[in-house]
Amino acid sequence: xxxxxxxxxxxxxxxxxxxxxxxxxxxxxxxxxxxxxxxxxxxxxxxxxxxxxxxxxxxxxxxxxxxxxxxxxxxxxxxxxxxxxxxxxxxxxxxxxxxxxxxxxxxxxxxxxxxxxxxxxxxxxxxxxxxxxxxxxxxxxxxxxxxxxxxxxxxxxxxxxxxxxxxxxxxxxxxxxxxxxxxxxxxxxxxxxxxxxxxxxxxxxxxxxxxxxxxxxxxxxxxxxxxxxxxxxxxxxxxxxxxxxxxxxxxxxxxxxxxxxxxxxxxxxxxxxxxxxxxxxxxxxxxxxxxxxxxxxxxxxxxxxxxxxxxxxxxxxxxxxxxxxxxxxxxxxx
Numbered sequence: 001x002x003x004x005x006x007x008x009x010x011x012x013x014x015x016x017x018x019x020x021x022x023x024x025x026x027x028x029x030x031x032x033x034x035x036x037x038x039x040x041x042x043x044x045x046x047x048x049x050x051x052x053x054x055x056x057x058x059x060x061x062x063x064x065x066x067x068x069x070x071x072x073x074x075x076x077x078x079x080x081x082x083x084x085x086x087x088x089x090x091x092x093x094x095x096x097x098x099x100x101x102x103x104x105x106x107x108x109x110x111x112x113x114x115x116x117x118x119x120x121x122x123x124x125x126x127x128x129x130x131x132x133x134x135x136x137x138x139x140x141x142x143x144x145x146x147x148x149x150x151x152x153x154x155x156x157x158x159x160x161x162x163x164x165x166x167x168x169x170x171x172x173x174x175x176x177x178x179x180x181x182x183x184x185x186x187x188x189x190x191x192x193x194x195x196x197x198x199x200x201x202x203x204x205x206x207x208x209x210x211x212x213x214x215x216x217x218x219x220x221x222x223x224x225x226x227x228x229x230x231x232x233x234x235x236x237x238x239x240x241x242x243x244x245x246x247x248x249x250x251x252x253x254x255x256x257x258x259x260x261x262x263x264x265x266x267x268x269x270x271x272x273x274x275x276x277x278x279x280x281x282x283x284x285x286x287x288x289x290x291x292x293x294x295x296x297x298x299x300x301x302x303x304x305x306x307x308x309x310x311x312x313x314x315x316x317x318x319x320x321x322x323x324x325x326x327x328x329x330x331x332x333x334x
Contacts, residue, residue, distance in 0.1 A: 036063070036076040041103030043071045043085055051107055053162050053212070054087040055174060059094070062172045066162050068216025088176040125165060125173055125206060126191065126199040152272035154250060156182040156211070156219070160192055163211040168204070180211055182221065184250035185272070187231035189221075208235075227279055227288050236322055237329020241283055242302075244291065244329040246322065249275040278325065293320040302332060 043054040050071025057064035058077040065075040077083060077097060083105065085093045090107040097103060160179030166172060180191045189201035189209055201209075208222045209232070221232040224245060233245040253273050256266035279288040280301050291301055295313050298320070302309035312331050318324065 035078070037079045037097075037100055038074060039077045039079075039083065039097055039100050039103055040074040041072075041083075041099075041105060043067045043073065043087070043105040043107060045090070046106060046108055051087050051090065053216075054085050054090070054105070054107065055162075055164070055176060056083055056085045056105065057172060057174075058082075059084055062166050062170050064164055064172055064174070064210075065218070066212045066216065069214070072216075086174075086176050124202070125167070126201055150270050150272075152250075152274070154183055154185040154252070154272045156184055156248075157213060159214075161211050161213055163191075163209055165189075165201075165206050166208040166210075168207045170207075180209070182211065182232070184231075184248050184274070185252060187228075189232070224288065233279070236278075236326045237333065239283075239329065239333025241305075241333050242329055243281040243283065244325050245279040245281070245288065246325075247277045247279065249277055251275060291325075293325075295320070298328070305332060308332060 043051045043056065045051055050067075052067060052069045052071060054067045054071065054073075055064065056067065056073050056075060058075070059082045061078055061081065063075055063077050065073055067073040079097050079100065081097070083095050083097060083103065085095070085105045085107060087107060089109060091110050093105055093107045095103065095105050160181055163178075163180040164172060164174035178191050178193055180189065182189055187203075189206060190198060191201070192198050203223065206223065208220065211219045211221070213219070220235040220238075222235050222245070224233040227233055227245060227247060231247070233247055235243065236246050237244040250272055253267075253271045255268055255270050257268035258265050278291040278293065280291040281288050282304075289301065291297065298313065299306070299309055309328075309332065312328060316324065316327065
């Protein structure tokens, strides 16, 4: 009887070791799966010509970017998965991440044009066609009062740009035929499907969107109701500890020029003026706090990391602008 108890105890001990080892391996697999690496590369056709603004995304994850005008790209991706590239008039291409510093994506062309209507994948994201932008007139800046001396623009870009959307369920939505812009006054994401067609985004279906200008620079916008339930906030920096947002605050200011023949006052032009306000969010779970563009205010905002923020401020002179805050946020999140 005693011998049986000893054997049973040893068996139980070995079983527990196996369970613990299995649990450890499962934990390691989850950690590995959650890791991301920076992948850099180029997108070209079969003749070696670059494919500007090809769309590259990570299979199974909402990680994505566009190549720039030279076909060069970089994005954070799960190294255990594949990259997928798409572009108008090219076949979808899947590549394994085997060289993180120089991933080559070669795409074969085809004669098929991308659909210029609303694709089924985006039908819930956008409202039906709106008569708001006349694409035959080119630049958005001509919209408003049509005055020749109108200053500024209600739109983020002077022309349509590439982009993609992240839904509240962290699903990525994109179409190679679609181009975007953002209405800073009304807070609408706008997209064009070709010709004169123009559509407005449904705000509660769009958690985040990323737009890319003609040079391939990205502009990340996020729905932050705690700051403004109507407009999207531009994300200047994001990490595990802090987020820095920019509220563009664009307003239309009508001409207030007046004269009595001797003296004059005010401006003789209408203007779309940005009156930006910046916010800091401490993660996890913090509420947005205004972040004035002064070193004293920045020190107070990052008081919990006083030594670190003081070092950054002492090492970085110059104007405190968007680029400065982006660099600050990246540093403080390290």
